[in-house]
Amino acid sequence: MSKRRSDPADLQDGLSCFPYGVGHGNEGVCLLVTMGAHRILLDCGLADIQPLQTAAKSPADLVLCSHAHADHARGLLALHEAFPELPIYASEVTVRLLPLNWQDRPPQEIRQFCQALKWRSPVELFDDLTVELFPAGHLPGAAAIFLTYKTPKRAYKLFYTGDFSLSNFQLVEGLSIEALRGLAPDVLIIEGSYGTTRHPHRRQQEKHLMERIYQALVSGQNVLLPVPTLGLGQEILKLLRSHHQFTGRDLDIWVDGSVAQACDIYLELLPQFPIAVQNFAKHQPLFWDDRICPRMRRFPSQKPPIFGQAPCIVLTDDAANLEDYCYSGSGSWLILVPERPGSPSATDAPQIAALKKSRQIAVESYFLAEHSDGRNTTQLVHNLRPQHVIFIHGSPLYLADLTSLEELQNRYQLHSPAAGTFVELPIGDKFMQPAAPSPTVYEGELNETGTSVTITLPDAITEDPRWSNFSDTGLVEARWQGEELVLRGLSQRELLSQSSEVRRLEDVDCCGACRYWRSQRCWNQASPLYGFKVTPEGYCPVFEPL
Numbered sequence: 001m002s003k004r005r006s007d008p009a010d011l012q013d014g015l016s017c018f019p020y021g022v023g024h025g026n027e028g029v030c031l032l033v034t035m036g037a038h039r040i041l042l043d044c045g046l047a048d049i050q051p052l053q054t055a056a057k058s059p060a061d062l063v064l065c066s067h068a069h070a071d072h073a074r075g076l077l078a079l080h081e082a083f084p085e086l087p088i089y090a091s092e093v094t095v096r097l098l099p100l101n102w103q104d105r106p107p108q109e110i111r112q113f114c115q116a117l118k119w120r121s122p123v124e125l126f127d128d129l130t131v132e133l134f135p136a137g138h139l140p141g142a143a144a145i146f147l148t149y150k151t152p153k154r155a156y157k158l159f160y161t162g163d164f165s166l167s168n169f170q171l172v173e174g175l176s177i178e179a180l181r182g183l184a185p186d187v188l189i190i191e192g193s194y195g196t197t198r199h200p201h202r203r204q205q206e207k208h209l210m211e212r213i214y215q216a217l218v219s220g221q222n223v224l225l226p227v228p229t230l231g232l233g234q235e236i237l238k239l240l241r242s243h244h245q246f247t248g249r250d251l252d253i254w255v256d257g258s259v260a261q262a263c264d265i266y267l268e269l270l271p272q273f274p275i276a277v278q279n280f281a282k283h284q285p286l287f288w289d290d291r292i293c294p295r296m297r298r299f300p301s302q303k304p305p306i307f308g309q310a311p312c313i314v315l316t317d318d319a320a321n322l323e324d325y326c327y328s329g330s331g332s333w334l335i336l337v338p339e340r341p342g343s344p345s346a347t348d349a350p351q352i353a354a355l356k357k358s359r360q361i362a363v364e365s366y367f368l369a370e371h372s373d374g375r376n377t378t379q380l381v382h383n384l385r386p387q388h389v390i391f392i393h394g395s396p397l398y399l400a401d402l403t404s405l406e407e408l409q410n411r412y413q414l415h416s417p418a419a420g421t422f423v424e425l426p427i428g429d430k431f432m433q434p435a436a437p438s439p440t441v442y443e444g445e446l447n448e449t450g451t452s453v454t455i456t457l458p459d460a461i462t463e464d465p466r467w468s469n470f471s472d473t474g475l476v477e478a479r480w481q482g483e484e485l486v487l488r489g490l491s492q493r494e495l496l497s498q499s500s501e502v503r504r505l506e507d508v509d510c511c512g513a514c515r516y517w518r519s520q521r522c523w524n525q526a527s528p529l530y531g532f533k534v535t536p537e538g539y540c541p542v543f544e545p546l
Contacts, residue, residue, distance in 0.1 A: 014036070015427060020032065022419055023191070023392055028046050039060040040061065042160050043072040045070065047074060049075045063076070063089065066145060066160065067094055069163065069231070072162065076098065090115075090143070092272065096141075097265060100258060133145060137169065138172070142164070144160065158188075159187070161189065163193070164191065165370065166380065185386045187390070190390070194342070194394070195395065221311060221331075222312050222334070224335045225315045232338060234262060241286070259316060263287040323355070334363075338368060341395075381408065397466065455487075511537070
């Protein structure tokens with residue numbers, strides 16, 4: 001029950017949602033939720049708040065900010081300046097981190113316009129409207145927002161996840177499903193950044209990244225990681241300080257720009273971090289340490305004579321000029337850029353593409369999830385069991401994959417609106433589920449020859465934006481899933497990882513150098529390990545070299 005409206009000014013009493021931005025591409029997230037007579041703005045990640053200024057009156061009665069990332073918060077300062085009386089609320093940690101979005105303004109000036117709310121403490125905003133914040137994972141201070149609107153007949157409840165993760169990170173614990181039991185929201189607004197894709201366990205992702213950095217340093221390369229100001233960079237720094245491959249290693253880690261400023265604020269907020277992080281910081285500094293290896297320092301204002309002596313690691317803003325670090329004479333570099341599923345590859349960005357042409361510079365991508373994957377997203381939906389589910393924040397293709405899931409279609413009223421699409425949310429009414437987007441099916445042919453099998457598909461499959469990632473290397477991996485054969489494209493990162501692993505082990509009689517070791521499994525029928533997943537360092541009596 002959604003329809004297009006150019007102006008939400010005519011919204012009637014009841015539950016409804018008008019999205020000014022739903023996080024498609026770079027548009028940011030900004031949602032106007034109506035509960036009875038109350039208008040609540042959830043986040044303001046708009047780069048231009050003009051759509052919120054179409055009427056003389058304030059666009060909402062109050063604003064709730066889920067966390068400090070720019071795509072959820074960058075419009076808040078302009079909104080405050082346009083409507084100074086409009087109350088804005090966020091968690092205590094988010095209030096401290098918000099100034100990083102406007103570094104040309106005094107932090108204290110920015111903190112004054114945003115009021116802090118405590119965790120898991122219901123606050124009465126009006127006589128009939130309360131709000132409660134739950135830690136959402138994803139980023140320190142990130143909040144899931146629970147709104148309750150009470151009428152004489154019943155209470156109406158809405159839960160907004162913001163960006164969330166159920167997995168524990170290095171510096172923030174995941175969203176606790178246990179803490180949400182019994183909330184029973186009528187409406188759930190949930191992000192679907194990764195669609196239905198499934199990812200390896202978080203610790204496995206961290207292991208792969210640390211292993212790649214370690215290999216680069218051993219081979220004499222400096223490592224440069226351009227990262228966002230908040231979140232990912234600090235996670236990687238904590239990993240480097242605590243991972244067994246780097247603990248005690250004679251190594252310099254340099255941090256530059258706003259990433260370093262965010263580290264300073266993190267240190268001020270240490271009492272708000274998980275107990276495990278606080279205990280770690282009791283034994284050695286979380287950031288800025290010249291005493292315990294690996295050393296972590298601020299990058300000096302002038303180009304230091306440090307490069308070319310011993311390999312080092314540099315973290316800087318993802319908007320920085322990377323040539324300031326990979327300059328001529330600074331040695332060999334590996335630039336590692338984060339993958340963001342559903343978005344264009346960062347390795348194709350103009351600055352990165354230009355650096356790839358240098359013989360001294362290699363560029364690879366890595367994956368360290370910042371959101372929950374499809375499995376955890378559907379798990380949260382099933383635990384909350386709302387009547388309406390609104391999916392936002394992610395590639396429209398990924399969100400369509402979620403709304404097409406039969407397990408969700410059969411139980412919930414699903415919405416995935418574009419910006420400017422008004423969504424009515426009738427509670428308890430009989431509802432006819434709109435038809436899910438029909439999944440595109442490609443029919444092909446299969447031909448067997450004496451030595452191979454060829455699968456032919458129509459060229460229409462290449463029109464899907466996901467094709468470029470799937471066909472990146474021209475190589476695929478096939479595996480059985482029940483009676484179905486699943487094909488998966490192999491990325492450059494995987495191939496580089498496999499080839500470096502083989503080079504490292506090629507002089508050792510082990511599984512990684514055996515002719516029967518493929519896709520991390522043993523395929524030698526004479527081996528006791530046949531069919532099992534084995535580590536490259538494994539060994540069996542029937543080893544045969546490549």
